[in-house]
Amino acid sequence: MSTNDEPLVSVDNLQTSFYTEEGEVKAVNGVSYQIDRGERFAVVGESGAGKSVTSLSIMRLIDDPGRIKGGEVTFRSASAVATLARKFPKAVATENNDGFVHVTELRSDSGSVGDDPGATVRDRPKQVATDLHDGDLHVEAGYVDVLDASEDAMRELRGNEIAMIFQDPHTALNPVYTVGEQISEAIRKHLDLGDKAARERSIEMLERVGIPDAEERYSDYPHEFSGGMQQRAVIAIALSCDPSLIVADEPTTALDVTIEAQILELLEELSDEEDVAVQLITHDLGVVAELCDSVMVMYAGKPVERSSVEDLYYEPKHPYTVGLMSSIPRIGDKRDRLDTVPGTMPDLVQLPSGCSFHPRCPYAEEACIQHEPPLVDVESGEPVEDPDPEIHSAACLEYTGELTEGVDFDVQIREDAAADGGESV
Numbered sequence: 001m002s003t004n005d006e007p008l009v010s011v012d013n014l015q016t017s018f019y020t021e022e023g024e025v026k027a028v029n030g031v032s033y034q035i036d037r038g039e040r041f042a043v044v045g046e047s048g049a050g051k052s053v054t055s056l057s058i059m060r061l062i063d064d065p066g067r068i069k070g071g072e073v074t075f076r077s078a079s080a081v082a083t084l085a086r087k088f089p090k091a092v093a094t095e096n097n098d099g100f101v102h103v104t105e106l107r108s109d110s111g112s113v114g115d116d117p118g119a120t121v122r123d124r125p126k127q128v129a130t131d132l133h134d135g136d137l138h139v140e141a142g143y144v145d146v147l148d149a150s151e152d153a154m155r156e157l158r159g160n161e162i163a164m165i166f167q168d169p170h171t172a173l174n175p176v177y178t179v180g181e182q183i184s185e186a187i188r189k190h191l192d193l194g195d196k197a198a199r200e201r202s203i204e205m206l207e208r209v210g211i212p213d214a215e216e217r218y219s220d221y222p223h224e225f226s227g228g229m230q231q232r233a234v235i236a237i238a239l240s241c242d243p244s245l246i247v248a249d250e251p252t253t254a255l256d257v258t259i260e261a262q263i264l265e266l267l268e269e270l271s272d273e274e275d276v277a278v279q280l281i282t283h284d285l286g287v288v289a290e291l292c293d294s295v296m297v298m299y300a301g302k303p304v305e306r307s308s309v310e311d312l313y314y315e316p317k318h319p320y321t322v323g324l325m326s327s328i329p330r331i332g333d334k335r336d337r338l339d340t341v342p343g344t345m346p347d348l349v350q351l352p353s354g355c356s357f358h359p360r361c362p363y364a365e366e367a368c369i370q371h372e373p374p375l376v377d378v379e380s381g382e383p384v385e386d387p388d389p390e391i392h393s394a395a396c397l398e399y400t401g402e403l404t405e406g407v408d409f410d411v412q413i414r415e416d417a418a419a420d421g422g423e424s425v
């Protein structure tokens with residue numbers, strides 16, 4: 001199998017902690033997942049579940065007192081590998097040298113590339129073809145070992161291959177530059193274009209994200225844009241460098257209902273048309289239903305359920321997910337629906353014994369206080385080693401057969417409601 005058929009992002013047993021006066025805050029405590037090219041993947045859970053820290057970790061944006069303690073993050077992209085190999089040839093792994101840039105398939109216009117494609121690239125980095133440079137060595141497949149990458153390489157990756165959209169577009173835009181200049185600046189930096197070409201591309205991007213009269217609006221300052229238009233401009237900046245992954249952290253929380261729906265529609269359209277994968281972080285299952293294909297529910301730094309969005313809606317398996325589902329609002333409804341799970345997230349310095357959710361779980365039994373449930377295939381009860389998006393998995397002793405009473409819930413979704421954000425009864 002070519003590595004291009006493999007997931008774009010693979011996260012394996014990621015662990016990130018903050019070392020505070022109170023102790024070690026285990027914000028991300030063994031998280032694994034994968035995202036395919038063009039897939040829209042949601043990370044959902046209450047405040048403090050570890051959603052943002054997971055995303056910041058895969059982009060290597062964790063600052064003191066935080067530290068990524070362990071795990072592996074792999075980003076498979078031939079274009080990223082080609083760009084990094086050309087810029088940082090000493091970082092290319094070969095049979096004899098370590099490196100965080102891995103070339104797994106290489107094609108040469110002028111003949112053989114030998115048995116060790118990494119060594120070939122190391123020897124002739126300036127002949128590697130990229131989006132910006134011609135060359136006779138073509139990287140067909142490869143990956144970047146993100147947690148081993150240098151800071152310089154990460155800077156290159158962020159913005160070029162992985163773009164970010166945050167909750168508040170207002171803070172993402174600089175008030176003293178026009179919106180157009182900010183998009184042009186991003187384009188000039190990443191695509192090596194001159195002023196005129198960058199301006200033209202910026203106007204195209206503004207049109208692409210649905211800003212009317214893009215040419216005139218190019219010279220507006222951010223305060224002259226509405227909140228929804230500002231978020232569209234942020235999306236234009238994110239897209240202008242042709243990323244393969246957009247990480248969107250609560251991108252619609254600051255927007256009103258109608259605008260929220262429009263922005264989600266825009267993200268969906270762009271991801272379909274440009275084959276961009278999206279990692280969406282949200283506490284809102286209505287937003288997940290609207291946009292995503294697959295979902296990971298997090299609780300206290302760990303995944304507690306993983307499945308397709310459809311399976312999660314029609315057949316949630318973890319009592320925590322069921323709690324989250326119990327009053328999925330229609331899209332845009334800003335009620336704090338997560339109040340519906342009584343109790344609060346535990347102290348991440350001193351997690352409860354056994355299942356972290358047991359103090360809040362209506363079905364908890366003695367076994368739940370004693371044993372930490374592994375993430376298992378809900379059908380077979382077998383542990384899920386590799387995060388397989390096809391497998392519906394949950395971390396609850398119900399599915400390992402260790403509960404005596406078992407869990408007992410009944411979720412009914414109105415067909416029409418599921419389509420527009422879902423509403424469970």
Ligand SMILES: Nc1ncnc2c1ncn2[C@@H]1O[C@H](COP(=O)(O)OP(=O)(O)OP(=O)(O)O)[C@@H](O)[C@H]1O
Binds near residue numbers: 051054064283348
């Ligand atoms: N700089 C920091 N110092 C100490 N603890 C931190 C820091 N940043 C995050 N944490 C802790 O890590 C845990 C996970 O936080 P994270 O922001 O990932 O949660 P979240 O699920 O994204 O929630 P929210 O929706 O509120 O952003 C929280 O307990 C938080 O207090």
